Amino acid sequence: MYRAPVKDMLFVLQELAGLEQIAALPGFEDANSDTAQAVLEEAAKLCGEVLTPLNVTGDRNPSHWHDGAVSATPGFGEAFRQFAQGGWQGVQHPVAYDGQGLPKLIATPCIEMLNASNLSFALCPLLTDGAIEALLTAGTEAQKQAYVPRLISGEWTGTMNLTEPQAGSDLALVRTRAEPQDDGSYRLFGTKIFITWGEHDMAQNIVHLVLARTPNAPEGVKGISLFIVPKFLLNDDGSIGARNDVHCVSLEHKLGIKASPTAVLQFGDHGGALGHLIGEENRGLEYMFIMMNAARFAVGMQGVGISDRAYQKAAAYAKDRVQSRPVDGSAKQSVSIIHHPDVRRMLATMRALTEASRALAYVAAAHCDLAHAHPDEAKRAEHQAIYEFLVPVVKGWSTELSLEVTSLGVQVHGGMGFIEETGAAQYYRDARILPIYEGTTAIQANDLIGRKTLRDGGAVARALLDGVAHTLEALGAQKGAAFDSMRRYLSAGHQSLTAVVAFVIAHAKSDPNAVFAGSVPYLKLAGIVLGGWQMARALLAAAERQAEDPSFYGAKIATAQFFAEHVLPQASALEASIVSAKGDQGVLALTEDQF
Missing domain, CATH: 2.40.110.20 (Butyryl-CoA Dehydrogenase, subunit A; domain 2)
Structure with a gap:
């Protein structure tokens, strides 16, 4: 059974996506935390009980x-x-046409629940x-x-x-x-x-x-x-x-x-x-791109939703399935498989990737709301540019990682995961279309390079990297293992993404094959680093509030630490495949006849 993670969704809305800032915008005055909680709880009932x-x-x-x-x-x-x-179709659409008129930020978790269910x-x-x-x-x-x-x-x-x-x-x-x-x-x-x-x-x-x-x-x-x-x-x-x-x-x-x-x-x-x-x-293609951008963001939310569904099912199975004695000798009889370190690793990977992609998507939704409703025209343009930069990352990265997460869900189930009756395989099969439709991952990556990085000379990319740097400064004032790991690996990821952005700008005209051979790795790198940035912000917020709910906020801290130590290190490898190795040389080394 799917249970929407309403508490985590509200945490992201309030602590990372800035719900209060959105509620201060003209037309969104009623979109406060109470409204968000009420809407999310009702959506959770519909999705959990009906869908x-x-x-x-x-x-x-x-x-x-x-x-x-x-x-x-x-x-x-x-x-x-x-x-x-x-009224769920109209949550984010205008009151003038009988919609609810709520911000995209509140609609986004509802969309996630719908897709997860x-x-x-x-x-x-x-x-x-x-x-x-x-x-x-x-x-x-x-x-x-x-x-x-x-x-x-x-x-x-x-x-x-x-x-x-x-x-x-x-x-x-x-x-x-x-x-x-x-x-x-x-x-x-x-x-x-x-x-x-x-x-x-x-x-x-x-x-x-x-x-x-x-x-x-x-x-x-x-x-x-x-x-x-x-x-x-x-x-x-x-x-x-x-x-x-x-x-x-x-x-x-x-x-x-x-x-x-x-x-x-x-x-x-x-x-x-x-x-x-x-x-x-x-002008049809121009108009259709409006529809496609809305759909691409929504497909990114499909990736988040199906990942969470697969994680919930795998975690429940791991707590119930008894198999083998613990490797540390702490029990002489067989235990539930969640006690085994590698199962913990798989579940933690599923959880960390899901939470990071959720956070990045909700933050993108907030930028969309600011782009539409901020009273200052220059600010609207600034937030629109950030939202447009993030859409291919949300779509491409969230859907690619959904394949990893749903595959791990099958793996946690072992042989039973390969049997259709357990349900784990359906999530894996359903997820496979997500990196394909509404523009393949390669199309998202080409968009990220051409329209989103090169067109403005990397201005938006550097603005986001400045945000990562600001969070790294905040991490520097904190002590503890989770902060040490996040500071170390997010800093390395920041350096890798900075280097790749510079490489893309410097070589796009002179060596386009080298740049576009690394387009999908660049998109994944952006997802990992920007997702890691949100996990770092979540770590800071959770540490501040840990006394309020030690279990919930302690889990946020532990998940952020896992992301830092097990996901963020991939950034340096992706950088190497794009920059150090000039990835097109290996990609294009085989001739057409040799394939």
């Missing part, structure tokens, strides 16, 4: 397709109704959130009024239609065409694949946001436009009308997230799917 029991059900009895219609896993429809009626289910509101963001940013007021309140209410859900059989990450190859009509609408023709929750029976309508080309569009990504193509057309009064010419022709059979229907959608088999342009022609 968690459906997780295994969805894996064993996935959504299925029959004659163009898709039926969700039994129980999902009722769970979605409870989710929608509770049932990853397949959570994908439906994730895509709807992205559609809402795109419409709020680029839609006309009429489009916003027609669609956003019903997406927020859960009456309708949203999708994102980018990928085609010949166009994966390279959207310049998109061929779906949009033919303009005399009344200002468009008729769309084409095929889209990998459409998450592209067809289902949980909502009255599905609002597809579709990338397509108009007849005279320029070649490449500069000629892509974005269209609203609902499953059911809207009547003049806003009510649901006739069925649109968009149909699900099949569902994919997948390694994991089986309850989430991944659809192949066909547009225009019977005269053309009716759609309406969002914003201006040929």
Whole structure:
């Protein structure tokens, strides 16, 4: 059973992400600690009592397709109704469109819980959130009024239609065409694949946001436009009308997230799917990136959530499973495996990586809120730049580490972990998609280098490194083993990340292969060091409050020490693979024919 770690979430919100600072922003005055606690506790009930029991059900009895219609896993429809009626789709969306108007910082732990409890289910509101963001940013007021309140209410859900059989990450190859009509609408023709929750029976309508080309569009990504193509057309009064010419022709059979229907959608088999342009022609990719950035952050939260779920299950199993006598001779009979040092190491790794990725993501969410609501324009721009820098790290690092964490979860279970009935394997299978969709880890790493490090000459990266240096100064005033370890290894990590940022800036033009051969190691290095920075801040806060709750804060201190001693040392190795060895020489040493 999944139990949301509400106490740890509140600790991160208050001590690391600066909830009080967010609550002081215009429009967020009610977003205080009491509100956060109440919201998180209610979310924990829904996720623990309603969604968690459906997780295994969805894996064993996935959504299925029959004659163009898709039926969700039994129980999902009722769970979605409870989710929608509770207002959970609208937590972070504007009050003007019937949302709750709460900051992203409070919405983020709710999203984590949703993903931890049932990853397949959570994908439906994730895509709807992205559609809402795109419409709020680029839609006309009429489009916003027609669609956003019903997406927020859960009456309708949203999708994102980018990928085609010949166009994966390279959207310049998109061929779906949009033919303009005399009344200002468009008729769309084409095929889209990998459409998450592209067809289902949980909502009255599905609002597809579709990338397509108009007849005279320029070649490449500069000629892509974005269209609203609902499953059911809207009547003049806003009510649901006739069925649109968009149909699900099949569902994919997948390694994991089986309850989430991944659809192949066909547009225009019977005269053309009716759609309406969002914003201006040929700016579709720009608008879609708004949706993708929202989705990328949310996928990072999927990594955090599935990691925590796997950790909780492994820890419970390790306390219960009796196997072998302790190596120190402290007992003559077999003991539960949590007494064995290597099992402790695995569990501590799972816990430390999960807590660090959670902290970094919540801090990023706070920067997003400051970017949107701070009264000072310059401050908004500053926080937006930090948030944009952190998004590929949150997405890339949190999802990559989720593979390690869920794999360790299987390992803790031993042979039983390989047996589906124990449930540990499902988390491993479900997690495998996370470093792939919404932009692979390599795409996140290229973004981190190109748009986030090189474009400003490393200014944001250096600002974050200054923050790490400030925390190192604070650590210097403290005594104890945990502080000594954190100071030593975070300092080394700070030096490694500083060196790599300088290397990227110095060599990007003269030796791009050397820089981009190390792009994913750079992303992982940034995650480890910036995650370690948050663990150091958590260590400082926990030490100050340890007397209030010795067990909880003592665990925070011990976990921070473990991260310092067992995770942060990886930073120097990553630096060596990027800088010292000029990683492209080894990467490119084998010729194409030698592979």
